[in-house]
Amino acid sequence: MDTEIRHCRTGDADSVLDLTDDCAAFASSRGSGLLHVFVPHATAGIAILETGAGSDDDLLAALSDLLPADDRWRHQHGSRGHGRSHVMPALVAPYATVPVLDGQLALGRWQSICLVDLNADNGERDVRLSFLVSAR
Template identity: 30%
Template sequence: MQKEIILTTKEHNELIDITKEIEKIVSESKVKHGLCNIFAAHATAAILINENYDINLREDIINALNKIIPEHNNYKHNCVDNNAASHIKAAIIGPSETIPIRDKKLLLGTWQSIAFCEFDGPRSNRKVIITITNQKI
């Protein structure tokens, strides 16, 4: 089964909690046990599993990435689109995460949640593809 969600981002660098949307898709699927893959279909966006309870952690993650990967650092790609740092951040975090499903529920840890990471916003029509596969037990 495959579904898609479309997001609009408001900031240049932003982490958006998409856990509830993914949980709803999983619960509405007919898959009792299996895997859920969440994929950001963009070269300057990523998917991250981490704590979302404390909003300050989202800011800390963005600040740390900005410190490691500054926006302007004589990147060669900046001559083309001026967004090389966005591509590098997305490459480091990665475009997808896969989470086990048991009894129609995501097996996330107590403090874990799923975030869409925007590194080249604000943007509209950011696509996240959710693929759920069944596992026979």
């Protein structure tokens, strides 16, 4: 298994960061197999969705409706509503696995691989990309 860490800056606001180009570059010379994308943080997730047509903003709006940034959360250190960030990975998993065929991500036409981050207290993220070679 080949693996490497990518460092990302998500900033101090809710964000959806498109990782597709980084993922494609990582997988491009590795043949066929599976790309596993994992974010080793308790307050971030990986989503496969359309970006650029409003779906990324719609996802953030839906998460805001489901997980309001208020004082209802028992986990209450950090900024107001920080506890919601610790619940979010139960809804947006911290990983995704994508087939790779001859070095190309086998995504649908409008699919992108994205880092989802609601934690305004930590604007620096690591993403682990791992490539598992298919058995022949």
